Amino acid sequence: xxxxxxxxxxxxxxxxxxxxxxxxxxxxxxxxxxxxxxxxxxxxxxxxxxxxxxxxxxxxxxxxxxxxxxxxxxxxxxxxxxxxxxxxxxxxxxxxxxxxxxxxxxxxxxxxxxxxxxxxxxxxxxxxxxxxxxxxxxxxxxxxxxxxxxxxxxxxxxxxxxxxxxxxxxxxxxxxxxxxxxxxxxxxxxxxxxxxxxxxxxxxxxxxxxxxxxxxxxxxxxxxxxxxxxxxxxxxxxxxxxxxxxxxxxxxxxxxxxxxxxxxxxxxxxxxxxxxxxxxxxxxxxxxxxxxxxxxx
Ligand SMILES: [Zn+2]
Numbered sequence: 681x682x683x684x685x686x687x688x689x690x691x692x693x694x695x696x697x698x699x700x701x702x703x704x705x706x707x708x709x710x711x712x713x714x715x716x717x718x719x720x721x722x723x724x725x726x727x728x729x730x731x732x733x734x735x736x737x738x739x740x741x742x743x744x745x746x747x748x749x750x751x752x753x754x755x756x757x758x759x760x761x762x763x764x765x766x767x768x769x770x771x772x773x774x775x776x777x778x779x780x781x782x783x784x785x786x787x788x789x790x791x792x793x794x795x796x797x798x799x800x801x802x803x804x805x806x807x808x809x810x811x812x813x814x815x816x817x818x819x820x821x822x823x824x825x826x827x828x829x830x831x832x833x834x835x836x837x838x839x840x841x842x843x844x845x846x847x848x849x850x851x852x853x854x855x856x857x858x859x860x861x862x863x864x865x866x867x868x869x870x871x872x873x874x875x876x877x878x879x880x881x882x883x884x885x886x887x888x889x890x891x892x893x894x895x896x897x898x899x900x901x902x903x904x905x906x907x908x909x910x911x912x913x914x915x916x917x918x919x920x921x922x923x924x925x926x927x928x929x930x931x932x933x934x935x936x937x938x939x940x941x942x943x944x945x946x947x948x949x950x951x952x953x954x955x956x957x958x959x960x961x962x963x964x965x966x967x968x969x970x971x972x973x974x975x976x977x
Contacts, residue, residue, distance in 0.1 A: 732820040732838070734813060735861065739932035742868040753815075753929050761963050764929045775931035780966035781924030782846035782874075785939065785973055790920060792977035799873065799917045799938060800828035803836060805906040810889065814897035815928060816840040816958055821909065827862055827873070829938055830921065834862030834871040839909060843955040845876055846927050846962045847939050854943060855879055855951050857962070858912065859927075870926070870935045875913065880945030885912045890950060895957050914942035922973045927963045941975075 733741070740746070751768035753759050759767060765776035774780075806822040818840040825836040838861050845857035856877035863870055877883075885907060892901045919940045925933045946954075 731823065732809065732811060732818075735926045735928050736930060738837070738861070738863060738868075738870060739926060739930055739934060741863075742870075742932065742934050751929070755959070755961050755963070764931065768929065772929040772931065774925065774933060775929055777925065777931065777933055778967075778969040779924055779933045779971060780931060781927050781935065781937060782848070782963060782965050783922065783924065783968055783971075783973070784848045784851060784965040785920050787850055790973045790975050793974045794977045796921065796974060796976035797828070797830050798976070799919060801910060801913070801917070802826050802828070803908060803910045805908050807906055808889065808892075808901065808903040810892065810894055810901045812894035812897055812899045812957065815961055816842065817893055817954065819909075825909075827860075827871070829862065829871040829873070829936065832864055832871065834864050836909070837861050837863055839912075841954055841958065842927075842962045843951070843958050843960065844962050845874075846965075847874055847876075847937075848965055849876075853962075856946065856954060860909065868934075872935050872937055873919070874937065874939040876940070876943035877946045877951065878943040879948055879951060882947040883912070883945060883950055885909075886946055886950050890953055893953065893957055912944065914940060914944050916942045918942065918975070920973050920975050922971055924966075924971075 736749075749768050749771050751771065753764055753767060753772075755761065761775075765773055803825040804822070806819075806825070809820040811818050811820065818838050820838045821836050823835065826833050827836060828834075840859055840861070842857045842859070843855065845854035846859075847857060848854075854876040858875045858877065860873040860875070861870060862872065888907065889901075892903070894901050917940055919938045921936065921938050923933075924935050924937050925931045926935060
């Protein structure tokens with residue numbers, strides 16, 4: 681009897697050890713899995729906090745406002761630029777402000793300033809993420825790229841296009857202008873680099889994406905293939921700079937502009953493709969109202 685009882689005890693003991701072991705093993709396994717599922721979204725969040733936001737939303741971030749309006753604007757007709765300031769209650773009154781963009785740059789009136797620094801670019805590669813927001817074709821750029829614009833490090837968020845150019849130089853309007861939108865991560869103020877396109881040789885970077893450009897409002901094209909926006913920039917990044925605004929409503933006056941003097945080229949076919957999608961999406965030039973346009977001496 682005694683030995684049978686002992687044996688039963690031992691079997692129970694072995695059984696319990698096995699159960700405890702299994703529980704410990706299971707809890708280790710599940711805790712590992714738990715850690716993994718927590719980590720993933722954290723990595724995602726750091727990459728997506730300002731990814732793909734519109735200019736209007738960037739202004740909201742600066743002003744600490746929570747949401748954008750549903751108001752609509754166009755580039756002609758009753759919702760055209762001359763009416764923007766009054767289209768949305770008090771929301772877009774800045775469009776009638778005194779420091780608006782774009783402007784006509786009169787080169788003979790530009791002031792040379794020895795304290796202005798070169799644009800210093802630290803752009804990496806980005807995966808492809810193109811959106812048609814109904815007003816422009818916008819390439820959202822992977823986070824981590826930045827440019828030192830007159831000694832302030834701004835993060836590159838996105839770049840987009842206007843046909844024809846928004847800024848003009850001595851009255852000349854180029855067929856297209858690219859805007860590289862940067863944000864100062866601390867002040868949330870914006871630094872926008874404008875690059876003019878001239879009709880000429882085919883542009884290799886644009887050619888890569890010409891058939892993939894989203895043609896209708898809300899269309900989106902994504903691809904894991906990478907490219908470098910630096911390949912779209914002219915060799916000489918000398919620029920005109922002035923204080924202005926976003927060129928779309930609400931026209932917030934939170935932008936330091938860096939309009940690059942040297943233009944780049946795109947073929948007739950490439951320019952026509954952009955224009956067929958975006959139509960005319962440039963705002964007329966605005967009064968300087970005493971502002972000074974500067975360049976480095
Ligand atoms: Zn723009």
